[in-house]
Amino acid sequence: MKFSYDVIVVGAGHAGCEAAAAAANLGSETLLITMDMNKIAQMSCNPAVGGIAKGQIVREIDALGGYMGIVTDRTAIQFRMLNRSKGPAMWSPRAQSDRAQFIRNWREILENIPHLYIWQDLVYELIIENKTLQGVRTRMGVEFRAKSVVLTNGTFLNGLLHIGKTQLRGGRMAEPAATGLTEQLIQLGFRSDRMKTGTPVRIDGRSVHFEEMGEQPGENDFHQFSYLDSVHRELRQLSCWTTYTNESCHDILREGLPYSPLYNGQIQSIGPRYCPSIETKIVTFADKTHHQLFLEPEGETTHEYYLNGFSSSLPIDIQIRALQAIPAFRDLQIYRPGYAIEYDFFDPTQLSHTLETKQIANLFFAGQINGTTGYEEAGGQGLIAGINAHIRCHGGEPFTLGRDEAYIGVLIDDLVTKGVDEPYRMFTSRAEYRILLRQDDADMRLTEKAYALGLAKQDRYDLLQKKKKYRDELISFVENYSVKPAEMNEGLEQLGTAPLTHGCKLVDLALRPQVKLSDLANLTPALRLELEKIPQKRRDEIMEAAEILLKYSGYIRREQQIADKISRLENIRIKDKFDYSTIQSLSTEARQKLQKINPETIAQASRIPGISPSDINILLVLLGR
Structure with missing residues (x-):
């Protein structure tokens, strides 16, 4: 047993897992300390990854050599590409995962990374000698020494759960809170505050009348989170379901407001505006007669469902009665009620862009400790913190990402520059260069950086080079191949677009909004032959990448010029x-x-x-x- 490491990561949530994996894969002797090895990468709230802007972050984590995208693909029980009706800058992948399989996959990955070790315990104190960070002390009385420490404590720092008047100390339901670290950090000069988040009721699917709900099936095309072609969805794909609250439900919820911790003064901390509780909805939107709810499966083989849209800290009996007023839930059975949780976080303006604290060298913060919310935001921070913790041990230039390079760059710059006044969640609107930060090209933006760092391995780099070659050759063919009206007009009319009056390059047709490259391939044998040069399992992905660059080249060029001008100030x-x-x-x-x-x-x-x-x-x- 070793008691000295290069990097120690405290907490094995989504930030901690990515931080520990990154540091170890770069060669640092790394120790990951977690309270419960059976809850590694636990999905505390919805067992879903991605969504608007969040999906882009996961693709960036994957492009950099992280694991969230790989684990999500392997454990997905539903996949959808959101915002398809908008331009590609807004497309965002989202997957529902099997919660238990997600944990199992992450643990298997971590246990098989060289240089990475796991210890089950609770850290209550940092070891600081002569104003220099030396390691950590645990509840078992063990001292571990390290050159760098990454704190990824999630909602566990002095966590307090609320269900009506009932208060329970904990970081998650049935899991203890972490004490000691907040108090020590405040003594060291750090600024701390409290935040609040919540999670909905978990429902037994055997009690649900699915025939009275709307079905929302997933998609099964080539899209996924990981750019690696060796990774794919392995589990049975399931549907999500939709229903609505009603006025009877709202009346019961209003009865309970005097007992709601949010409205009786029991909770004073900062909560999220963009993910309001059901009690906040009925107060803020008092004129609305109904609110949409999404019933989402927790796993491939379990009857447990997550009720998205019904986050609540009301008393248990109020939650159950209100839900039973909805026809689909009239015979409701639940596994556990919704609850709110308050926890400590630290003002992220106390960090540099590497996520190292300004007060103490070699100490890094990542995840909800920085005032963020969401698995994806946590994972992105953890990856950057783990990389830089390794660099602090072994030398090298700090690794950071610009706002024009990644949503992760936008996230971290927002945190360290602006701070937070509510739990920070990523939106596409936060990125001024979102045409450059599309989900389809995160590998083009970031994999070479990760390869130079040593985090992205040779197979990932080679895959990128082949993709780039096939994409560029396809674009060149479309830009240079000529077609005539007689070949194309009948097909163009069937597509609802104007016929040709004279010959043109294929690219002139590809630029039309109604026309896709797949349509042109059906009309042009030469293009079909060109596409057959691309391996079949990569063909759709590469065709989409080429089509986006062709159709949006003007917008992309203009945004890149603006980014280049601003970068002079950087x-x-x-x-x-x-x-x-x-x-x-x-x-x-x-x-x-x-x-x-x-x-x-x-x-x-x-x-x-x-x-x-x-x-x-x-x-x-x-x-x-």
């Missing part, structure tokens, strides 16, 4: 160059916020809320620009 470094408190020409708010954040670059300074263009101009003048 190259003007200002960290530690000013004592902002002495620059009287800056506004008082600017002095205070710049002093607090100490931004790395002019571009980061410009994104701090309250910093005006005139403040930025003053800094540029002082720099002699």
Whole structure:
């Protein structure tokens, strides 16, 4: 048994798993400490991965050599591509996973990564000697030494569960809270606060009248989360189901409001606006007579279902009575009620872009400890923290991602620059370059970076190079191959698009909104032959990638030009160059916020809320620009 490591990761949720895997795969001797080895990568809320903007993050994690996408594909019981009616910048993959299989897959992966070890225990204290981080102490009385530590404590720091008036200390239902770390970090000068989130009731599917619900089947085309062609969906695919609340349900919920921790003063912490509880919905949207609910399976073989849209901390009897007023749930049986949870988090402006804390060198935070919510946001942070924890041990340039390179870059920049005033969730609207950050090309953006780092392995790199070759050859063919009206017009009319009056390049037809490359392949034998050069299992993926670049090339080029202009400001470094408190020409708010954040670059300074263009101009003048 070893008691000294390069990197220690505290917590085996989605951030901790990615952090530990990244550090170990890069060569660091890594220890992952978790309270329960049977709950590794537990999906505390909905057993689903992805969704709007979140799906893009998972594809980025996969492109960088992380595991969330691989595990999701292997354990998916339903897959859908959301936002298909919009442009490809908005397409977002989402999968429902088998909760138990997800844990099993993650544990199998972690136990087979060289240099990675697991210890079941609870960390209550950091070991700091001479103002230098040395390791951690656990409840069992064990001291583990390390060069870097990554804290990924999720909702466990002083976690408190609420079900009506009942309060239970814990990080999740039936799991203990973690104490000691928050208090120590506050003594060390860290700023902490409380957040709140919630989870819905879990329903026994045998008591549900599915015949009175709408069925929502999944999709079974080539899309998935991982770019690796060796990974695919293995489990039986299941449907989700939809129904609605009604006025009778709302009346019962209103009866319970005086007993709701959210409305009787029991909960004071910050909750999410974008994922409101059912009691918040009936108060905020009092004019609405119904709200949609989604009943989603928890696994391939279980009867347990998750009721999306009915997050609640009301007393158990109120929750059950309100649900029984919905026809499909009139004979309702539940496995457990919904509940709210309060927990500690730390102001993420206390971090650098590597997710290392500014107060203590070699200490990293990732996941909900930074005020975020969601498995995907946690996984993305964990990957970056694990990479940089390894680099801190062995040397090398810090690894960060720009806002024009990845949603993960947007996420981390938002956290460390702006902080949070509610649990942070990623949306496509947060990314100013979302045409560049599509889900289809995360591998093109990030895999070469990960390969240079040593995280993406040779097979992934080779797969990328082949994809790029096939894609570019297909684009070149479409741009250069000529067609005549006689060959195409009958087919074009069937597609509902104007016939040709003269010959043209195939690309001119591919640019039409009504026409897809697959349509042109049916009309053009030469294009069919070109597509047959691509391995069949990759053909649809590569054809989609080529089609997006062809149809949206103008938009992509324009956005890249804007990103390139802004990146000039990213190259003007200002960290530690000013004592902002002495620059009287800056506004008082600017002095205070710049002093607090100490931004790395002019571009980061410009994104701090309250910093005006005139403040930025003053800094540029002082720099002699």
